[in-house]
Amino acid sequence: MIKQSRNKRLLMLYFGMLFGLISFSCLLSSPAWAMREGETHVITLKASNLPSGQLAYQMASHKIKSKYGRIRDVTSRYVQRPIVPGPTIIMTEGDVAEITLEHDIEGSTLPVSLHVHGVHYKIKDDGTVKAMNGIIDSAAFPGKPYTYRWEAASGTAGTWPYHDHTFGNPMLGAEDKGLYGAVIVNPSSMEVTALIDGEIVDVDLDDVKREFVLWMHETTFWGAEINHILDGQQIPLWSNPTIGARLGELIRFHVIGIGTAFHTFHLHGHRWLEHGTSSVVDTVNIGPISRQTFVVEAGEGVGPGAWHYHCHVLQHMQSGMMGKFRVLE
Amino acid sequence: MQIKIRSRSVLLCLAAFLVGCQQGGPKPKAEDIILSKPGLMPSAILEITDEPGHWFKDPIDGDSLVVIKPGQAVMLKMTAETRTEHTITSLLWPSNASGFPVDQEKPSSVSVTTAFDQPGLYVFTCKVHPYVFGAVVVDDPKTEGLDIGSEMQLVTGAKVPTTSDIAKKLLRTYFVATTPALWRDYSKPTWNVALPDIPLNLAGNTISLSALSFSAPNKAFNPAVPGIGEVWVDTQFEIIDGKTKAGSATQVDATTWSIKKKVKGVDINMNHPHNMWTDSQYKNIYQTEWFDKRLTTFDRDTGKVLSTVDVGESPSHVLTRPTDDSLYVAINAGESVVKLSAGERPSVLSAINTGPHTSPHGHYITENGKLMVTPNALASSVSVVNLDSEEVVEIPTGGVIPIAVWGNPEGTRAYVANLLGTPPALLSSMSVIDLDKKIKITDINLAEDYNPISGEVTGEAYGLLPIQTPVSPDGKYVVTANTLSASITIVDTASNKVVKSLPCEPGCHGAHFGLKKGGGYYAYVASKFANDLIIIDMDKLEIAGRVVLADRNDSTISANNGMGGQGVLPLPLAEKSRLQRTRGLLGSGKLTPEVERWLKQATTSQIGGI
Numbered sequence: 001m002i003k004q005s006r007n008k009r010l011l012m013l014y015f016g017m018l019f020g021l022i023s024f025s026c027l028l029s030s031p032a033w034a035m036r037e038g039e040t041h042v043i044t045l046k047a048s049n050l051p052s053g054q055l056a057y058q059m060a061s062h063k064i065k066s067k068y069g070r071i072r073d074v075t076s077r078y079v080q081r082p083i084v085p086g087p088t089i090i091m092t093e094g095d096v097a098e099i100t101l102e103h104d105i106e107g108s109t110l111p112v113s114l115h116v117h118g119v120h121y122k123i124k125d126d127g128t129v130k131a132m133n134g135i136i137d138s139a140a141f142p143g144k145p146y147t148y149r150w151e152a153a154s155g156t157a158g159t160w161p162y163h164d165h166t167f168g169n170p171m172l173g174a175e176d177k178g179l180y181g182a183v184i185v186n187p188s189s190m191e192v193t194a195l196i197d198g199e200i201v202d203v204d205l206d207d208v209k210r211e212f213v214l215w216m217h218e219t220t221f222w223g224a225e226i227n228h229i230l231d232g233q234q235i236p237l238w239s240n241p242t243i244g245a246r247l248g249e250l251i252r253f254h255v256i257g258i259g260t261a262f263h264t265f266h267l268h269g270h271r272w273l274e275h276g277t278s279s280v281v282d283t284v285n286i287g288p289i290s291r292q293t294f295v296v297e298a299g300e301g302v303g304p305g306a307w308h309y310h311c312h313v314l315q316h317m318q319s320g321m322m323g324k325f326r327v328l329e
Numbered sequence: 330m331q332i333k334i335r336s337r338s339v340l341l342c343l344a345a346f347l348v349g350c351q352q353g354g355p356k357p358k359a360e361d362i363i364l365s366k367p368g369l370m371p372s373a374i375l376e377i378t379d380e381p382g383h384w385f386k387d388p389i390d391g392d393s394l395v396v397i398k399p400g401q402a403v404m405l406k407m408t409a410e411t412r413t414e415h416t417i418t419s420l421l422w423p424s425n426a427s428g429f430p431v432d433q434e435k436p437s438s439v440s441v442t443t444a445f446d447q448p449g450l451y452v453f454t455c456k457v458h459p460y461v462f463g464a465v466v467v468d469d470p471k472t473e474g475l476d477i478g479s480e481m482q483l484v485t486g487a488k489v490p491t492t493s494d495i496a497k498k499l500l501r502t503y504f505v506a507t508t509p510a511l512w513r514d515y516s517k518p519t520w521n522v523a524l525p526d527i528p529l530n531l532a533g534n535t536i537s538l539s540a541l542s543f544s545a546p547n548k549a550f551n552p553a554v555p556g557i558g559e560v561w562v563d564t565q566f567e568i569i570d571g572k573t574k575a576g577s578a579t580q581v582d583a584t585t586w587s588i589k590k591k592v593k594g595v596d597i598n599m600n601h602p603h604n605m606w607t608d609s610q611y612k613n614i615y616q617t618e619w620f621d622k623r624l625t626t627f628d629r630d631t632g633k634v635l636s637t638v639d640v641g642e643s644p645s646h647v648l649t650r651p652t653d654d655s656l657y658v659a660i661n662a663g664e665s666v667v668k669l670s671a672g673e674r675p676s677v678l679s680a681i682n683t684g685p686h687t688s689p690h691g692h693y694i695t696e697n698g699k700l701m702v703t704p705n706a707l708a709s710s711v712s713v714v715n716l717d718s719e720e721v722v723e724i725p726t727g728g729v730i731p732i733a734v735w736g737n738p739e740g741t742r743a744y745v746a747n748l749l750g751t752p753p754a755l756l757s758s759m760s761v762i763d764l765d766k767k768i769k770i771t772d773i774n775l776a777e778d779y780n781p782i783s784g785e786v787t788g789e790a791y792g793l794l795p796i797q798t799p800v801s802p803d804g805k806y807v808v809t810a811n812t813l814s815a816s817i818t819i820v821d822t823a824s825n826k827v828v829k830s831l832p833c834e835p836g837c838h839g840a841h842f843g844l845k846k847g848g849g850y851y852a853y854v855a856s857k858f859a860n861d862l863i864i865i866d867m868d869k870l871e872i873a874g875r876v877v878l879a880d881r882n883d884s885t886i887s888a889n890n891g892m893g894g895q896g897v898l899p900l901p902l903a904e905k906s907r908l909q910r911t912r913g914l915l916g917s918g919k920l921t922p923e924v925e926r927w928l929k930q931a932t933t934s935q936i937g938g939i
Binding site: 227239261315 | 359362363364365366367368369370371372373374387388389402404406407408409433434435437438439440441442443
């Protein structure tokens with residue numbers, strides 16, 4: 001009886017320890033508390049012409065290498081042609097990107113580059129000409145690609161622009177002609193603050209179904225969708241698109257300015273937290289290269305519908321700077 | 330308090346996993362998940378530049394015309410290359426096109442991307458700089474030839490068949506304006522407008538673009554009677570080594586009819602010099618830079634640039650107030666006339682608001698210096714300003730793009746050229762304003778004798794797209810440069826009728842009066858797409874001469890030599906009160922010997938009996 005009781009206690013102790021070990025392992029593996037191992041994004045981008053004469057970046061290859069050498073090829077997430085805006089590069093704090101830029105601009109020998117905002121990089125990766133950075137022509141030439149290294153270091157979480165800084169005019173580059181795109185650096189916690197059902201909450205980015213990147217350029221929105229239901233597929237949406245979601249889905253917007261104009265981005269029927277604040281807004285100011293990122297629940301409190309989004313500068317509205325946010329049941 | 334909603338997602342994932350394990354459901358289709366619909370992707374671009382002839386420019390081939398298919402889109406793109414603001418405005422389009430016209434209400438730096446559904450010709454312009462042309466041809470690949478359409482609608486509301494004379498004139502003018510090689514160069518014996526053999530589909534009939542080709546002999550000649558003084562002409566399109574912006578001011582001796590010099594403003598990169606005026610001593614020439622923001626002052630005698638000052642977007646014309654020499658500059662891409670102090674270094678004193686969306690272009694100040702009149706290009710009105718009180722009265726005229734105005738010597742009547750007529754009745758018009766009552770009296774039909782369908786001209790009234798329109802210093806005539814018809818109309822102010830029409834040049838534009846030696850007046854007329862200055866004898870109402878503005882000995886002019894004729898400034902100023910004011914300085918030591926000599930040549934009649 002005693003022996004049986006002792007065996008029972010040992011058995012309970014064994015299962016207790018096993019349960020504790022499993023619980024501890026789960027705790028460690030949880031992204032919210034675990035130290036995340038950074039990954040390396042090995043990317044090849046091309047700078048090319050569009051038939052219209054616009055210039056554009058194209059994703060040629062994107063592979064993600066884990067610390068342990070495991071390689072995932074995610075190139076299929078992107079369309080295989082030049083697009084405006086350029087491909088959105090998604091990283092997480094702790095990641096590194098090694099981006100090789102190839103010069104594929106027909107009929108030109110002028111240097112083309114990638115100048116990135118927000119993330120860390122060395123001066124050789126500035127994406128400017130030697131006359132500006134004092135070190136090197138940080139740019140690709142025909143037949144002579146250039147490789148940049150970006151570090152999504154701690155504290156760089158956010159949505160940042162990348163753009164050319166050399167083509168045509170070494171002081172300005174050719175962002176105005178279409179050579180621009182976004183880098184999204186997600187926080188290592190993979191959580192962002194949002195206004196959901198009237199309360200300020202932390203949203204797990206894994207719960208975000210779609211992200212819309214909307215660039216405000218002169219009197220036109222240029223857009224792209226990142227669809228997480230389809231494993232991060234990127235869909236070019238070109239100018240003043242209709243963007244769509246299902247009622248109740250968590251949607252993340254990245255609104256970025258480019259060019260010379262100042263804008264006011266307004267989305268009908270929805271409210272959100274102004275970036276980095278607890279201020280509830282439905283309109284935000286967007287200047288050149290400034291940006292706002294926010295999460296909304298599609299149709300929250302207002303239901304389905306074709307919700308208008310537009311620049312609220314009157315002259316820009318008159319010039320057609322608008323689109324629809326289609327929320328379906 | 331922040332609430333974690335992770336638990337909800339964990340549960341959802343777990344549920345999805347379990348459901349997935351139990352049901353093994355199919356993967357969702359992309360078309361069910363992608364709910365967004367892409368917007369327009371431009372198939373072509375026309376970029377606004379300030380390169381003469383290529384103001385709308387396809388970055389692929391440099392042309393001002395792009396060809397697309399129905400349903401495709403074009404981006405009409407403002408660029409940093411132009412240092413001022415513009416509008417993007419439909420000039421003409423197929424009358425059945427959806428979404429047209431495109432029209433920006435006021436000048437800005439913003440681009441437009443638009444889709445084109447109907448085959449045909451779409452021409453765009455800028456309402457501030459209305460010879461900035463770009464065109465889109467929407468060509469249905471299933472039809473023969475390049476589709477021009479069957480009926481085109483003009484911005485004035487008029488609808489005309491594409492086979493009409495006016496439509497062909499517009500088409501030919503578009504090709505000449507946007508092709509510097511087709512501009513009329515008087516250094517060559519013949520002007521050949523040789524258009525390529527491109528099949529055009531006009532209302533189902535195919536013709537070759539080359540059918541619009543023509544040629545004419547070039548014959549420059551000096552007037553038999555010399556003028557007094559000199560004539561300054563803004564040769565706005567000259568390309569000059571050492572600067573990136575176009576244009577110079579060409580000084581012509583009115584006695585020998587030879588070029589004295591060209592002021593190029595290389596050091597300041599003078600940008601599209603458009604119109605000039607001077608002070609009562611004829612010492613400083615005040616020069617507007619129309620595709621820029623500046624008023625430049627240079628020394629008349631030496632050509633040395635003395636100063637530049639930013640005055641506003643697209644300063645078009647400048648005048649002095651006869652009583653004190655203060656300067657008034659029309660801000661064409663704005664809503665004001667800027668007042669500046671006189672002298673070598675003018676400084677801005679104030680801005681007179683002429684009214685919302687007015688965009689004043691070629692203004693006028695009465696000889697007594699009491700009133701200023703502005704033609705408000707974007708507001709279909711004129712503003713009359715009391716220069717003492719700066720009180721403004723805006724008078725609606727119904728004219729489309731009123732672009733220039735001048736008045737009689739008494740300052741009681743003003744004559745306003747409406748670039749695009751007075752719809753619905755008048756294709757081409759000049760409004761007459763009573764400056765005492767501040768009302769419009771009438772509209773003069775400048776094209777009364779022209780049939781826009783057949784092209785038949787049955788009388789003298791043949792002027793299309795009028796621009797500068799000065800009144801002769803004796804008040805008898807209004808001479809108007811008409812850019813589309815390439816004609817000069819002369820209106821008798823007693824009858825308000827066109828009494829004479831004379832041949833001009835492509836892009837006929839600037840006009841003003843100077844003194845003819847021995848008495849009477851010459852009207853000087855300059856044209857954008859030619860390099861001659863036409864001299865009209867106002868006693869005979871005939872062309873007395875054509876003087877070439879190109880200087881073939883000047884190797885620094887790399888292109889468009891003598892081209893781009895716009896502002897015209899004859900000296901001495903022929904308006905009687907202005908002439909008297911300067912003559913009042915005779916012997917004071919304030920005038921150069923050359924100017925003293927000119928003034929002494931003026932007859933009693935020219936001076937006004939003093």
